[in-house]
Amino acid sequence: MAFSSMAFLFGFLPAVLLCYFLIPARWRAGRNGVLLLFSLAFYAWGGARLAPALAWSCLVTWAGGLLLIPGRRGRRAVFWLAAALNLLPLLYFKYTGFLLGNLNALGLGLAAPEILLPAGISFFTFQAVSYLADVYRGTVPPERHLSRLALYMAFFPQLLQGPIVRYGDFGPLLAERRETVPDASAGAARFCFGLAKKVLLADALGNAANAAFAAGDRLTVGLAWIGSIAYTLQLYFDFSGYTDMALGLGRVFGLPLPENFDYPYLARSAGEFWRRWHMTLSRWFRDYVYIPLGGNRCSRRRHLWNLLAVWLLTGLWHGAAWTFVAWGLYYAALLTGEKYLWGGALERMPPSLRHVYALLLINFGWVLFRAGSLGQAGEIISAMLGFAPGGLWSGEAEYFLRQYAWEWVIAVPAALPVKEWIFSRLERRREAGSRGAAALTIFGPKLLALCLLGLSTVRLLSSTFRSFLYFQF
Template sequence: MVFSSLLFLFLYLPVVLAVYYVTPLRWRNGMLLIANLVFYGWGEPTYIVLMVFTIVADYIAGRFVARFKSQGRDGPARAAVAAALVLNLAILFFFKYWDLIASTLRGWGLDLLPTLGLSLPIGISFYTFQTMTYPVDVYRGDAQAQKSLVNFGTFVTLFPQLIAGPIIKYKELADQVDCREYHVEQFANGVHMFVIGLGKKVLLANNIGMLWDAYKAMPAGELTVLGAWLGVLAFSLQLYFDFSGYSDMAVGLGRMLGFEFLKNFDYPYISRSVTEFWRRWHISLGSWFREYVYIPLGGNRVSRGRLCFNLMVVWGLTGLWHGASWNFLLWGLYFGVLIMAEKLWLGRLVASWPRAVQHIYTLFLVLVSWAIFALEDFGHMGQYLAAMFGFAGGGLADPAFGYYLRSYLPTLCAGILAATPLFAGLWHKLPKKVGMVLLPLLVLAGLLVSTAYLVDATYNPFLYFRF
């Protein structure tokens, strides 16, 4: 079940909210846990058992870590943390990467592992990262061990961020899981955020995505330079509005339930360096890798050689996190090289350029990265990149480019403007009384228009659904 569906909007969500708010406070986490499992089981009933097993295993690990630490037994505490990490990573590897390794070895003539063809549990990359760092935080003293299995299970399975993030560390939400306050203003703001995210997904991402699909399916011989760039521009906007829209909906849903999640995107396409771009894009993932991988490896307080190693490890893992295909590893290493270059010398040079040039430099490199990210087949990827840089047979442009540009120009312009803080800035300049009148009208209009699109929709993909 996805947020941008009529089933969720007009059945699941109203029923859950109604039951949630008539349930006594002390029982709300239990009620929410059941609602979360129903939400997850709607799409993956087979893997509810796996999720429950993960919850119980990490809950027990956290209790053991807390007990050993209180007894001054650091060795057993470390062993409990290590066991939890190994278990979670083994599950993630088995379901997400086993077939990738097996098929790669087979391609090299080594028939060592069978391909299993298992479906990937929805959201496993998100909830695994949340659960396996819980014992780490307890060991570090950053969080108290959760005594209630129901409360811990509620944290792990929170349906607003269960299948697509943002990735929330237990220590960030521990107090809210145990006790949270409810305000009408918070609920109303949650509705506002949810409708903004829904509009991003339904009105922008879905419509722009059809342009990318057209260019992705185009034979290599028909790709032109301008057409290839137009296609990857469409994908960059589709991916941004798809994922940031889902994150906004998650934040909004959280507020409706009394939770406050951190934002996951901060207008990344206005960045003036690749490093800045990754401070603004998928913020929760970057924060997770920085805290649990980069800093434990030594961070930047090391020699240059070690710094390069640390960055390439982090970005290689960041790439693989996104999917079980080698193009994601290449994509991660691509950014690792760029960020390494900016940290060592390129960043100072870029900072000396005019701001417009910095923006062009960043967007150029990011757009190239999306071609690597979007195309899993290396042959197709190579042909598409060749077309972007003028090495394809289609020439500079063709009638198809003109047709697609004319057809999608209004949507592309709306998307480009919406990817900047322009509309937010204009909104904040409005008199407060005008905003109070306009806001509910705009929220209602956004919900009605998005619903109208969904009623007639035949195209409603979600790019991060199985990450």
């Protein structure tokens, strides 16, 4: 179930809120039970046939955790077995098609089964592995209650797109937490802002990106740039909007989730970008792959190998296609270059130039990420560099600038910490005794959140506007 759907906003959400808050706060298990039941229903909404993968992962992780209690014999083997039993479904569902496709390209002629990818499998598998690793290391105790572990794995706000949560942060809150009005209010407002990011900005800019990536021979230099920038913005507002909604809902239920974005397009290097983008995934790879491999406390050669391995896996985690492999290797090359080749020169450049450097590289990277094939990525990048089949500019490029003029104008400041700047100024004026600033600080975000919820709902409804012209002839 998508957050940006009528069924979620005006069906699932009020139902879960009512059921949850009608149960007395002291009956914690009851509230957790409500969250678990609704989380399972949330997942099964997309088709109950997808649920066995999640159930399997929950059971294996729970049982594995119990067998990893410190002092037991064979813990290492249990850890690897439980991790493998979690990773195997991910490998099967996500990479079988890719593997067979490549083998068939070599002429093997293998039959490729139709495999439906269970939603969110990459996320809940990584959470499961992190739990097993943390229990194995002894940093968190194993969870004895299957229902609590299942809620950790299936908590609906972050089930499908993260953020990737550690059990050490989440587990203790299942036993003891407080839901407060200030938290619920702040969380609900954040949810509305996230919804607006997704529905009002990302979806609109996505139309421009889709058109550019499908333009083929009509592609011009202008359209290629418009499409790639539109996708860069779309991806950020889509993913960070979802994260805002997840974090907002978590806060409403007294279960704060970790931040996933820190204005990534403010970055001045590829390395800084990855410290600001999808932070929970970066941390996961750092803690469970990069550091166990030796991190950077090893020979240069070994470090290069570690970087390559991590970024190859990062690319493949995002998708089973050569474009994602190339995208991962692209960042491996950039980070290696920044570490060993041009990092010093980059540091000496003016901040604005470093910013342009980072944005250009990020933008080219997203072309690789979005393209349907390496060939298409090559076409778009060639067009951006001036070699476009359609020439420099076209009416189509102008149309996408005009049609989404408001989204372009709003998207740029919305990707920057403008909200924080405004609030810090208002706070200063409020502290200086301004009643207007006080009222704006208190009521402004909430009123804006309600307006954005209304506008997003209208946009959701208008996306269902469809008329059948031929019916009229």
